[in-house]
Amino acid sequence: MTRRILSAALVAALGICATGAAHADQMAMTSTATVKNDLKYLMYTPNGYETSNDSYPLVVWLHGGDQGGGDIEKVKSSGMPKLIQDGKQFPFLVFSPQNPSAELLYPIEKVEAALEEVISKYRVDRSRIYVVGYSRGGFGAWAMAEQFPHKFAAVVPIAGGGNRHYLSRTNEKAAFWVFHGTDDDVILLSDSVIMYERLKALKRDARLSVLEGVDHSNIERAALSDPELWDWLLKQRLDAAPK
Structure with missing residues (x-):
C-alpha cells in the first residue's frame, strides 16, 4: 500500500514538472x-624616450602574491620595479600593473584593457610586447598568453603554473622561457615542467631553465639577474604586429 502511494506521488510530481516545463x-x-x-x-620609460620619435618594445611585469592590494609602493619592493628603483636601466618600456587583490589571481581582462590604454598613450612597438611574471604573476603570464595569444611576442613565467589544456591557443610565433627552482616548495617545479612539455609537444619555441638549489623566494631575482634573458627577450618579434 505504501509503495502504491509513493508511486502515485512520484507520478503526480513528474506530471507537475512536465506540465511546468511545457x-x-x-x-x-x-x-x-x-x-x-x-x-x-x-x-x-627608458632614457632617450622623451627626445625620440621611435617606437619601443614593452614588457608587462606581473608581480608575486605579496604585493597585491591598493598600495602601489609595494610593487617596487621586488622584481623589475625593484631593479628600476635601484638604478637599473632598461632599453624598453615597462608596464607594471598591481593586482588589486592580495589573495586572488590577476584579473587578466583588466590587465589587458589597461595595457591597451598604455599602448594608446605611449609609442609602443606592437610587434615586441612581452609578458614576464613571477609566482602569482607567473600564473598570470601563462593566462595572458592563452587568453590574448596575438598580443605577446615572448612569455616568461617564473615559478608559476597554469592550465596546460589551453596552451594550444597560444601564438605559434611566440617564444617562451620558463624559469623554476628545484627547491621551490610553494609552487612545485612540476607545475612548470608540465607546461613546458606541453609547449614542446605543440612544437612551440620554448626553453626551460631549472635552477639547482633555488627556492621560491630566490627564483625571481635569480631569473631576472640572468643577462641572457634581456638579450633573448629583445630578439623576439611577431612577424605581423597585432592591430
Missing part, C-alpha cells in the same frame, strides 16, 4: 553592467 521559457538578455577598471600601475 510552459517555462528562458529569455535571452544582454547585460548592460559596466566593470570599473581601477588598476594601479607603474610605468617606466
